[in-house]
Amino acid sequence: MTQTPRGFDPHDSKDALSSQHPGAADAPSAEEGHNTRPPSDGTDLVSGAPADSPSAQRVETPREGAPAAETRQVTRAGMVWVAVASALVVLILLIAFILQNQEYVQVKFFGLQGSVPLGIALFIAAVGGGVLVAIAGAARIIQLRLAAHRARVSRQAGQGTRRR
Structure with missing residues (x-):
């Protein structure tokens, strides 16, 4: 079962790049300095519980400082x-x-x-x-x-x- 790392944003160019190119996920990101690839043993990244357990369900929180969606005005x-x-x-x-x-x-x-x-x-x-x-x-x-x-x-x- 494939897991998605916490904080993964498909619209972020860095995250989208790593999801499109599997080899790119192996290299540590410059900001975080650690591997963003999920563990291969099937455990949840946050709780360390097995991926099938209810405690492995994660809650998405909005990113701070993320800009609000712009609305375009028709003139x-x-x-x-x-x-x-x-x-x-x-x-x-x-x-x-x-x-x-x-x-x-x-x-x-x-x-x-x-x-x-x-x-x-x-x-x-x-x-x-x-x-x-x-x-x-x-x-x-x-x-x-x-x-x-x-x-x-x-x-x-x-x-x-x-x-x-």
Whole structure:
């Protein structure tokens, strides 16, 4: 049965190094000056009791002076930076797509006919679809704002008649 030495912290680079490289555990640490490897006879490091006994159970105590976990605050500037970075990545991928699809294709639209590079034709189609979605979204937003305005006006009118 493998035992973990008391005070082992897998997030500590020194402890993580010794757990990843078994040979590194044989060398004494510079701070402690002793071997951190568990005894091979199956006894507990703290109590000296057999590892299977209830007295071998150890209680973890938090380290003194350990820094508290930092909480990151999301700011508008951070969100804008992420949005701009994401948009630049998409734009670079879009440019690569257009450059790789330079073959001319015949395009027909409502009686108009022409020859356009495939990448440009697909880009124009995607922008057209985005415009249609934006128009539908704007119409729905206007519809919801009008409904909220009507509800607000009727609520204010109802409160005005009760006061008299």
